Amino acid sequence: MQIPHDEPVSAPATADDLVGALLRHFSGDTTGESVGPDLIRELRSELENNALLRDDMLRLWHMLAACMAKVERPTRTAIGEPVRILNLACAHCEEAPVLGAFFGRVAPVRFYGMDVRAREIDRAARRYEVTEKLFRKFTAPALKGEGSAFEFIADDATRLRGYKQLPDTFDVIFMRHQNVWNDRKIWQRIFAFALDRLANDGLLVITSYFDREHLIALDTFKSLGAQVLASLKNPRSRPLDYPGKSVDRHVAVLSRSKAERPSVILP
Numbered sequence: 001m002q003i004p005h006d007e008p009v010s011a012p013a014t015a016d017d018l019v020g021a022l023l024r025h026f027s028g029d030t031t032g033e034s035v036g037p038d039l040i041r042e043l044r045s046e047l048e049n050n051a052l053l054r055d056d057m058l059r060l061w062h063m064l065a066a067c068m069a070k071v072e073r074p075t076r077t078a079i080g081e082p083v084r085i086l087n088l089a090c091a092h093c094e095e096a097p098v099l100g101a102f103f104g105r106v107a108p109v110r111f112y113g114m115d116v117r118a119r120e121i122d123r124a125a126r127r128y129e130v131t132e133k134l135f136r137k138f139t140a141p142a143l144k145g146e147g148s149a150f151e152f153i154a155d156d157a158t159r160l161r162g163y164k165q166l167p168d169t170f171d172v173i174f175m176r177h178q179n180v181w182n183d184r185k186i187w188q189r190i191f192a193f194a195l196d197r198l199a200n201d202g203l204l205v206i207t208s209y210f211d212r213e214h215l216i217a218l219d220t221f222k223s224l225g226a227q228v229l230a231s232l233k234n235p236r237s238r239p240l241d242y243p244g245k246s247v248d249r250h251v252a253v254l255s256r257s258k259a260e261r262p263s264v265i266l267p
């Protein structure tokens with residue numbers, strides 16, 4: 001079976017978009033009024049010497065831009081509402097700031113990272129705090145409006161029915177390097193949980209390390225009633241030592257079902 005829509009997609013070639021969006025994100029200024037070119041230049045040179053903006057984050061940014069360009073994105077209707085993001089099975093979650101900056105271009109985000117491994121969640125929370133401190137050095141301390149909020153939770157996604165620590169639904173659920181190859185039964189339950197918590201007009205974004213696992217994930221989601229809106233082979237995927245595996249090799253965007261096509265959100 002062919003992976004649908006697997007042609008390479010061109011993406012912006014500079015870090016300006018990412019750095020500018022990160023600055024807006026951490027300053028709480030979604031208008032970008034306080035983020036001028038000098039500030040972006042200054043921060044870029046700081047980040048070039050800092051592991052927090054690794055090449056992988058830039059690749060991730062471009063991947064998100066490429067896959068979202070494939071999905072219909074009418075204007076967000078609920079202006080002022082925060083964008084609710086769940087990063088499921090997130091491990092140490094190095095992508096949290098990038099996801100916040102990417103999806104938070106229209107409104108502040110409410111971000112939840114969840115993984116069953118408490119140690120990884122602890123790392124994720126500390127990592128985000130360090131990144132936030134670094135950016136706050138560069139941005140105005142006073143937040144306009146409410147600002148964004150990030151929370152990291154250690155729990156088992158297969159046992160969360162009726163779980164109250166999370167919002168009922170999310171605008172975006174991100175699952176990086178889903179692991180259905182490892183245990184289909186468990187991951188089918190994790191996928192079912194994700195679909196259950198996805199807003200009717202929300203988007204689920206998954207990535208995979210290798211081709212076969214991506215196909216199995218897409219089939220599993222379809223069997224659960226989800227619709228695949230786009231699936232791409234990531235042209236900027238970073239190769240790994242293991243043949244046939246690479247970072248974010250494939251990315252797919254899904255919605256709950258054909259009847260519930262996304263009608264809101266996203267920059």
Ligand SMILES: C[S@@+](CC[C@H](N)C(=O)[O-])C[C@H]1O[C@@H](n2cnc3c(N)ncnc32)[C@H](O)[C@@H]1O
Nearest residue numbers: 089090091115116117155156157158176177179
């Ligand atoms: C292949 S790793 C991907 C981790 C991370 N998203 C990344 O891209 O590096 C799969 C992750 O799923 C998590 N996981 C496995 N079963 C889980 C469950 N039942 N609930 C929540 N997380 C789970 C693991 O702890 C692991 O961090």
